[in-house]
Amino acid sequence: MRSNLAMSEKTVPLATGLDVRRAARSGALDAPTSGLAPGYVQGNLAILPHDYAEDFLRFCQANPKPCPLIGVSEKGNPAIPALGPDLDIRTDIPRYRVWRDGKLVEEPRDIKSVWRDDLVSFVLGCSFSFEEALLQADVPLRHIALGDGVPMYRTSIQTQRAGRFHGPVVVSMRPLKPADAIRAVQITGRLPSVHGAPIHLGYPEQIGITDLAKPDYGSPLPLEPGELPVFWACGVTPQAAIAAAKLPFAITHAPGYMLVTDLKNAQLAV
């Protein structure tokens, strides 16, 4: 995904969250957002009918590592002022996914035609923020160097159920040398709103991962000698929980096409 960065920056200078949202809104931007607006927090989107909103809020509250909520809208209101004063959730993401009865039905550029007055929007922190913090601290991330995605795995750890929402915790894996793994725990531990510290490292089988070469999502990333596999709770967890709940209607971002907010990554550290 990051290979799009150079091209996007050449054609449109997208330096801030507002730049990216305006480019998505106007239709000028139709690309993944990785690498755009460096320093700005990007988020996962889930839009649900109000009937399910309370359960989903409780699900996120009970499972903060995979589901770190950074913004919630009022019912029927497409604004989320805490993430950007002018933000319009119906237009400000370059590509969406619309789900009916748990099935993907379309991938539109905006959701004005399917918007309803009973929808509630949820924005969750994502790993782009902590990866930026790791790279700034010279912790090497091989999947980025390779221009690849991270491998992700369904684990034997169960989320805490809330209403219809339940399922396994999904983790992303990054291979790190031991000293880098320690630094990574310290750095990401200060960022609880974007998944926080890893939930496991070293022994995949302890969390139900039998073969690192066969991720459930993404591409495999073999360990090099002397590296440890380090596992972070992943934003695919709530996506999988929403899909499994087979809601009559839901909207999410398309993978890699995130909401870019006005928050700065540097503001997130606790």
Add this chain to the structure above:
Amino acid sequence: MRSNLAMSEKTVPLATGLDVRRAARSGALDAPTSGLAPGYVQGNLAILPHDYAEDFLRFCQANPKPCPLIGVSEKGNPAIPALGPDLDIRTDIPRYRVWRDGKLVEEPRDIKSVWRDDLVSFVLGCSFSFEEALLQADVPLRHIALGDGVPMYRTSIQTQRAGRFHGPVVVSMRPLKPADAIRAVQITGRLPSVHGAPIHLGYPEQIGITDLAKPDYGSPLPLEPGELPVFWACGVTPQAAIAAAKLPFAITHAPGYMLVTDLKNAQLAV
């Protein structure tokens, strides 16, 4: 060492650093200090002639993880007001070691008879403080449960030399389950004045440890299935550097007989 706690507490209620120092000063206390004055910072002691003090200060500055300085005296002055207003370094530790030309010559109860006007005292943070923080967070420490010491190893990592002072970084090892190892990195990372985050975990051979069953100091502590060995920089590092420097004269605490200060462990977190 912790098995002395109950007995010591029964005979003398040593609730504060001041209580412990007064009991050492009067001669009432002749026991290791582990478990005494819970919540108070205990420190390693090194007393060197002024001729070597500047090099040793530079050594500690350059190697803060094994040598976290928490107090330094003026030349010839037995007080260290920052660690306790009434502190007298010549009497306030229950047992000392006196070294001449690198050799241990006596283990006195006080050092008034060998005190000199050119001596400088250095107090370094110790692992008791971070172990207390780990136990408070329910991270289990088996060596404490067993009433044993930690195993310690000379590593292939070299300290940064300063004058006469040099040598390998010595580490202590604690076996932890992966999720506890992650918590331990987060908790001890906030305590840089008492060794801070681990410097390694998972692969002993990467830091020159060929056999965990044969520690260079302390007793072995076998890993249980699914545990990772977690390594912290250890206060034996400066002690070994001082011994190797073969100074004409030096004084240290006797192992386990620490200086108990007026600082609280809870004040250390950054």
